[in-house]
Amino acid sequence: MSKIMTVDVLSSIKGAQPSEAVNKLFEVIKNANTTNNNTFNHHNNAVSLNDLRDDVVIDSSATEKQIIIENFPKEKNGYLVVSKVIEE
Amino acid sequence: MNKEITCTALVQEKLDLLKQNTNNTVNALLDTMALDLAAKVDAKIANGEPIGLLEGIPFGIKDVYMVQGTYTTASSELLKNYKSAYTATAIQKLLDAGAIPLVKENCDSFGHGSSSENTIFGAVKNAINPDLVGGGSSGGSAVNVAKDYTVFSIGGDTGGSVRQPAGYNNVYGLKPTYGRISRYGLMAYASSTDCVGPIAKSIEDIRIVLNVMSGKDIKDQTSYASAEITQDAILTSDSIKTVGYFKNFIESDAIDAEVKSDFLATIENIKAKGIEVKALDFFESETLVSTYYTLAMAETASNLSRLDGTNYGNRIEADNLKETYAVTRSENFSEETKRRIVGGNQVLSQGFSDEIYLKGLALRDSIANNFENDFNEVDIIISPVTPSTPPKIGDSLKDPHAMYLSDAYTVGFSLGQLPTLTVPQGTATGLQITAAKNNDELVLKFANFLKDTI
Numbered sequence: 064m065s066k067i068m069t070v071d072v073l074s075s076i077k078g079a080q081p082s083e084a085v086n087k088l089f090e091v092i093k094n095a096n097t098t099n100n101n102t103f104n105h106h107n108n109a110v111s112l113n114d115l116r117d118d119v120v121i122d123s124s125a126t127e128k129q130i131i132i133e134n135f136p137k138e139k140n141g142y143l144v145v146s147k148v149i150e151e
Numbered sequence: 152m153n154k155e156i157t158c159t160a161l162v163q164e165k166l167d168l169l170k171q172n173t174n175n176t177v178n179a180l181l182d183t184m185a186l187d188l189a190a191k192v193d194a195k196i197a198n199g200e201p202i203g204l205l206e207g208i209p210f211g212i213k214d215v216y217m218v219q220g221t222y223t224t225a226s227s228e229l230l231k232n233y234k235s236a237y238t239a240t241a242i243q244k245l246l247d248a249g250a251i252p253l254v255k256e257n258c259d260s261f262g263h264g265s266s267s268e269n270t271i272f273g274a275v276k277n278a279i280n281p282d283l284v285g286g287g288s289s290g291g292s293a294v295n296v297a298k299d300y301t302v303f304s305i306g307g308d309t310g311g312s313v314r315q316p317a318g319y320n321n322v323y324g325l326k327p328t329y330g331r332i333s334r335y336g337l338m339a340y341a342s343s344t345d346c347v348g349p350i351a352k353s354i355e356d357i358r359i360v361l362n363v364m365s366g367k368d369i370k371d372q373t374s375y376a377s378a379e380i381t382q383d384a385i386l387t388s389d390s391i392k393t394v395g396y397f398k399n400f401i402e403s404d405a406i407d408a409e410v411k412s413d414f415l416a417t418i419e420n421i422k423a424k425g426i427e428v429k430a431l432d433f434f435e436s437e438t439l440v441s442t443y444y445t446l447a448m449a450e451t452a453s454n455l456s457r458l459d460g461t462n463y464g465n466r467i468e469a470d471n472l473k474e475t476y477a478v479t480r481s482e483n484f485s486e487e488t489k490r491r492i493v494g495g496n497q498v499l500s501q502g503f504s505d506e507i508y509l510k511g512l513a514l515r516d517s518i519a520n521n522f523e524n525d526f527n528e529v530d531i532i533i534s535p536v537t538p539s540t541p542p543k544i545g546d547s548l549k550d551p552h553a554m555y556l557s558d559a560y561t562v563g564f565s566l567g568q569l570p571t572l573t574v575p576q577g578t579a580t581g582l583q584i585t586a587a588k589n590n591d592e593l594v595l596k597f598a599n600f601l602k603d604t605i
């Protein structure tokens with residue numbers, strides 16, 4: 064992919080620009096000395112594969128489903144309305 | 152329990168206080184639910200049924216936790232009408248133990264802030280001096296506890312959001328070991344450091360609430376099983392022989408002179424009790440803050456990408472789908488939230504990720520290694536909570552970088568996923584007590600020791 068995406072597009076935030084306050088933080092990281100360059104050593108935060116939950120579908124309660132529908136932003140004639148998608 | 156006051160009267164009294172309060176701690180009152188639950192507790196007492204330790208105890212909930220049927224806004228415009236479809240595991244455990252939720256509490260939007268000013272509900276005012284900030288991001292929770300509007304409150308701590316407001320309002324606030332309490336139903340900010348944390352006025356209350364909320368939950372694969380911390384286990388601190396502190400925290404130019412002298416006086420008090428105190432080397436504040444924020448922004452950019460107004464939230468329609476996303480997010484996120492999302496997407500984008508994100512992860516690793524080595528040398532590490540006293544309302548928003556740096560003493564322990572407790576002693580904004588991972592019990596032990604020592 065050679066297409067360059069700007070941060071406003073990546074963030075879906077209109078007119079977004081990198082901020083000076085945040086760039087200062089990045090400068091510190093760029094200039095920091097790390098004693099180890101091996102990112103993923105024993106302090107990684109991955110979850111053990113030996114202890115995963117059962118791969119079963121658990122149905123939500125009727126109340127939960129009802130609230131999820133209530134939260135939907137737009138409804139018309141009993142249908143939930145989403146934005147029009149335009150193919151690019 | 153003495154029956155001089157009914158549970159209903161107690162709950163009503165607290166609800167009235169919360170309703171009238173001028174510190175802006177309340178996003179929503181849960182009055183109907185609270186009074187219904189209180190009536191049930193009163194009926195149990197009247198029938199002579201036994202009641203549990205937390206039964207009938209009124210508590211507050213930071214407005215980032217799901218409680219089925221209640222509004223969960225994260226103090227944001229985007230979710231101001233969002234209703235929780237389910238209940239967070241930690242909160243459900245408290246409900247099962249009979250505790251009564253009174254209020255969804257004001258905080259920085261999505262946890263983005265250190266002052267509880269980044270909120271659509273008005274800046275939280277400090278419990279001690281209302282001209283000052285309440286701290287953040289769990290500011291409403293700490294102020295409610297300090298003002299006795301709630302007996303305890305449940306905050307969320309990603310980089311200091313329980314410990315710092317606890318310090319600013321002179322109460323106890325615990326960030327447990329990462330994973331000790333399930334994060335299921337806590338709105339995600341930075342998932343690798345997000346922790347559920349209790350705020351209360353005593354170590355005993357912290358212990359009880361921590362025990363109830365702890366435990367493995369299949370809905371949060373990073374949670375783990377832990378043993379109950381008994382009352383007796385934390386009464387004596389004989390096992391604590393050596394305490395460390397980070398000398399660069401204290402020698403920094405940024406530390407307030409009084410915080411520094413009070414901290415050093417505490418060190419002398421501890422030495423006088425026969426405990427060895429060691430000065431330890433640690434990373435510079437700037438490195439800690441930059442590492443934390445770099446990783447937290449990357450995680451929050453990812454976590455908040457789901458908030459586009461499609462399935463829930465305050466959708467603002469535009470010409471097409473992508474425009475709808477962009478307008479919805481631009482209009483509904485606060486400036487600070489946008490700053491963090493944009494920073495996070497910078498970090499994760501091609502060309503930047505190796506130089507910044509991966510290096511940030513490597514630094515985090517070095518920080519964790521450093522802690523591991525330290526805890527071979529010392530049992531406990533103590534530190535001030537903040538370099539300075541709480542700022543005036545309005546001051547923090549002017550300089551985001553200065554606000555990030557004010558988290559210098561809390562973020563390191565978050566990156567290390569360590570148990571850390573703020574106690575309202577030692578400096579104007581308290582002290583942090585930290586132990587090795589999974590050693591929350593030792594933290595509470597040392598807190599009891601300090602309570603009797605200084």
